[in-house]
Amino acid sequence: MESHVKHSVGGSSLHTYHPCRRNVPFRIYAVIHICGIVALMYHHVHSLVTADKPLVTSMLFIADVVLALFWAGTAALRFNPVHRSEYPEKYVAKPVVDFPKLDVFICTADPYKEPPMMVVNTALSVMAYDYPSDKISVYISDDGGSSLTLFALMEAAKFSKHWLPFCKRNNILDRSPEVYFSSKSHSWSDEAQNLKIMYKDMKNRVEHVVESGKVEAEFITCDKSRGVFDLWSDKFTRHDHPSIIQVLQNNETDMDDTNTFKMPNLIYVSREKSKVSPHHFKAGALNTLLRVSAVITNSPIILTVDCDVYSNDPVTPVRALCYFTDPKIKSTLGFVQFPQRFQGLSKNDIYACECKRIFVIMMIGFDGLLGPNYHGTGCFFNRRVFFGSPSNLILPEIDELRPDRIADKSVNSQEVLALAHKVAGCNYERNTNWGSKIGIRYGSLVEDYYTGYRFHCEGWRSVLPTPKRAAFYGDFPKSLIDVMNQQKRWAFGHLEIAFSKYSPITYGIKSLGLLMGLGYAQSPFWGLWSIPLIIYGLLPQLSLLCGVSVFPKTSDPWFWLYIFLFFGAYTQDLLDFVFEGGSYRRWWNDQRMWLIRGLTSFLFALIEFTLKNLNLSTFGFNVTSKADDEEVNKRYEQDIFDFGSSSYMLLPVTTIAIVNLLALVWGLYILFAGREDFVLELMLASFAVVNCLPIYESIALRKDDGKLPNMVCFSAGTVTFVLIVSGYFLFK
Numbered sequence: 256m257e258s259h260v261k262h263s264v265g266g267s268s269l270h271t272y273h274p275c276r277r278n279v280p281f282r283i284y285a286v287i288h289i290c291g292i293v294a295l296m297y298h299h300v301h302s303l304v305t306a307d308k309p310l311v312t313s314m315l316f317i318a319d320v321v322l323a324l325f326w327a328g329t330a331a332l333r334f335n336p337v338h339r340s341e342y343p344e345k346y347v348a349k350p351v352v353d354f355p356k357l358d359v360f361i362c363t364a365d366p367y368k369e370p371p372m373m374v375v376n377t378a379l380s381v382m383a384y385d386y387p388s389d390k391i392s393v394y395i396s397d398d399g400g401s402s403l404t405l406f407a408l409m410e411a412a413k414f415s416k417h418w419l420p421f422c423k424r425n426n427i428l429d430r431s432p433e434v435y436f437s438s439k440s441h442s443w444s445d446e447a448q449n450l451k452i453m454y455k456d457m458k459n460r461v462e463h464v465v466e467s468g469k470v471e472a473e474f475i476t477c478d479k480s481r482g483v484f485d486l487w488s489d490k491f492t493r494h495d496h497p498s499i500i501q502v503l504q505n506n507e508t509d510m511d512d513t514n515t516f517k518m519p520n521l522i523y524v525s526r527e528k529s530k531v532s533p534h535h536f537k538a539g540a541l542n543t544l545l546r547v548s549a550v551i552t553n554s555p556i557i558l559t560v561d562c563d564v565y566s567n568d569p570v571t572p573v574r575a576l577c578y579f580t581d582p583k584i585k586s587t588l589g590f591v592q593f594p595q596r597f598q599g600l601s602k603n604d605i606y607a608c609e610c611k612r613i614f615v616i617m618m619i620g621f622d623g624l625l626g627p628n629y630h631g632t633g634c635f636f637n638r639r640v641f642f643g644s645p646s647n648l649i650l651p652e653i654d655e656l657r658p659d660r661i662a663d664k665s666v667n668s669q670e671v672l673a674l675a676h677k678v679a680g681c682n683y684e685r686n687t688n689w690g691s692k693i694g695i696r697y698g699s700l701v702e703d704y705y706t707g708y709r710f711h712c713e714g715w716r717s718v719l720p721t722p723k724r725a726a727f728y729g730d731f732p733k734s735l736i737d738v739m740n741q742q743k744r745w746a747f748g749h750l751e752i753a754f755s756k757y758s759p760i761t762y763g764i765k766s767l768g769l770l771m772g773l774g775y776a777q778s779p780f781w782g783l784w785s786i787p788l789i790i791y792g793l794l795p796q797l798s799l800l801c802g803v804s805v806f807p808k809t810s811d812p813w814f815w816l817y818i819f820l821f822f823g824a825y826t827q828d829l830l831d832f833v834f835e836g837g838s839y840r841r842w843w844n845d846q847r848m849w850l851i852r853g854l855t856s857f858l859f860a861l862i863e864f865t866l867k868n869l870n871l872s873t874f875g876f877n878v879t880s881k882a883d884d885e886e887v888n889k890r891y892e893q894d895i896f897d898f899g900s901s902s903y904m905l906l907p908v909t910t911i912a913i914v915n916l917l918a919l920v921w922g923l924y925i926l927f928a929g930r931e932d933f934v935l936e937l938m939l940a941s942f943a944v945v946n947c948l949p950i951y952e953s954i955a956l957r958k959d960d961g962k963l964p965n966m967v968c969f970s971a972g973t974v975t976f977v978l979i980v981s982g983y984f985l986f987k
């Protein structure tokens with residue numbers, strides 16, 4: 256295990272860490288829980304041998320095996336969660352030479368789903384870092400190939416010359432102008448007032464251009480850049496166009512409006528696209544930026560952010576340096592990942608968009624082993640990590656891309672720009688190691704998880720700073736259908752990892768050890784989570800409706816094993832959540848969303864993954880919409896589920912809701928008639944019914960646009976009928 260012990264610079268430590276206090280009790284409990292699982296498996300095998308209904312028994316057995324494997328994954332990450340602190344105030348006193356050059360990559364893909372003003376704010380928030388400005392280069396990858404986004408960024412460049420000195424002089428913390436100017440918590444100086452007007456003007460211009468769909472000549476104020484818009488010819492489409500690289504601001508010549516410091520580089524990149532070459536979605540976009548930035552600036556530190564994730568703390572890059580410069584760990588430190596956090600979550604967060612288990616609980620667990628995984632955004636990299644293991648540098652095909660080269664030519668030199676265009680070409684990667692041995696790795700729609708995992712397997716390590724003030728704030732989907740689609744993409748991408756030759760369960764455990772391997776195996780197998788959910792959501796209930804019991808009776812000692820395992824696992828889940836600062840209500844919603852996700856996104860990801868492997872369908876990166884819908888936002892704020900447009904994905908969960916309600920009613924009737932002992936079945940059905948309350952409410956009471964569509968209710972009713980009839984044949 257890595258020991259990231261105290262590191263001293265000038266007699267003072269730059270970072271420390273401490274394990275969580277719950278670790279030892281959790282380890283002891285894990286041993287007890289494992290004994291419980293072993294006993295349950297014995298019980299299943301025993302009943303399988305003696306059973307008269309082998310089909311039912313084996314289904315329950317399969318469900319429990321899957322649940323046990325998932326539990327093992329969480330237990331591995333409960334072994335040693337840690338929290339870190341770093342002391343950037345000690346670093347900032349250092350001379351300017353101790354601040355390495357920093358390349359920032361921002362990805363955007365669609366001007367309508369990702370409004371250009373959002374990209375502008377993200378770019379401004381990182382350009383304004385408390386860091387030597389001329390050492391920062393911001394690269395924007397525009398996979399939407401949109402002149403609207405380019406126009407917005409030109410405006411951003413102009414505005415930044417006023418915004419940066421303002422922030423630095425006044426020590427502003429919110430360096431996304433949108434956030435700063437919408438805040439009500441401070442009084443406004445004249446200077447701030449003027450800037451606000453300037454910002455509003457820019458916003459109006461950009462939004463007007465986006466609405467009209469094209470950049471009209473009168474809006475272009477800079478003659479130098481007029482020509483570039485001619486590239487958007489009639490033949491230009493987002494799937495088929497030449498590469499466009501435009502230096503919008505240059506740290507050699509551009510000064511801020513007070514003429515005191517040099518501005519950061521701001522460079523727009525839209526890689527060449529053609530319908531016949533694979534572009535590998537975001538992974539391909541990042542690899543293009545890796546090469547383009549290597550040609551132009553080749554900074555040793557790289558920050559990747561999504562356009563919907565702005566910087567919330569200007570000192571963040573210095574925090575990352577507290578680790579990258581530590582001589583004890585720097586030779587193997589591949590990346591420093593900041594937790595994903597979200598702005599504007601409602602109090603109870605009904606869709607569990609905070610994803611606390613994924614972005615906090617699992618991450619601190621990983622951090623106590625070999626390091627957190629990469630989450631696609633808010634992550635600082637050592638450029639070297641993209642080129643082979645710490646001990647074995649894999650050279651790129653041309654010398655200009657070597658991670659150790661000093662880029663000393665002018666940003667605007669013809670030679671540099673020509674090469675930058677070349678490496679952004681859509682056929683450039685053919686017959687190279689990009690995507691397989693160097694750069695971001697291809698082969699999964701969750702390129703982040705996959706790439707971080709491969710880095711760890713190569714021997715790289717990572718750390719997770721968890722500052723109190725969030726380093727980054729991101730946007731999140733606010734309607735159920737958006738959440739389900741996002742999660743389906745994740746689950747699908749994860750399955751691609753699970754069933755590849757680098758599967759964490761085989762390759763991972765071999766190269767990372769048991770705990771890290773099991774931890775990494777959890778998410779890739781999300782698709783399988785749907786199996787126990789369907790079995791536990793239907794089988795005992797259908798059997799109850801037929802008057803047959805599948806679980807042990809209260810008089811049977813095995814009854815208590817079920818109770819112990821269920822409550823044990825659930826209590827631990829709750830404690831994880833609450834210890835990391837979550838509220839009980841949010842936990843309840845979070846566990847409900849795990850059930851819903853399992854029965855919608857994960858199930859359909861599993862189906863589509865199977866179809867894809869049978870060559871029956873394909874699946875792409877469906878960008879989540881960040882455009883605001885007032886009605887949808889209102890329902891989210893009021894904790895009202897938005898089932899929205901009719902989706903086949905809602906069918907299984909609605910069916911299970913109806914079956915469980917029927918089973919509960921029937922079970923209570925039997926209970927009071929005193930005929931049979933169905934206590935476990937009844938407990939399970941009541942648990943499901945409580946979780947499904949929003950569904951019943953929607954079927955019975957709601958009339959608004961966000962209610963469960965009639966078509967889904969009707970189909971679910973039909974499926975329920977068919978299930979009950981088939982249950983009758985199965986159990987009788």
Ligand SMILES: O=c1ccn([C@@H]2O[C@H](COP(=O)(O)OP(=O)(O)O[C@H]3O[C@H](CO)[C@@H](O)[C@H](O)[C@H]3O)[C@@H](O)[C@H]2O)c(=O)[nH]1
Binds near residue numbers: 700701
């Ligand atoms: O062809 C594409 C598709 C997407 N993107 C960008 O990828 C980012 C993430 O897309 P988004 O729709 O916001 O997806 P999320 O589900 O919010 O993203 C999470 O999941 C992704 C993997 O599926 C990771 O890449 C992200 O970093 C992580 O935040 C955005 O900046 C997009 O502009 C591209 O650059 N090119």
Ligand SMILES: [Mn+2]
Binds near residue numbers: 561563729730879
């Ligand atoms: Mn996103």
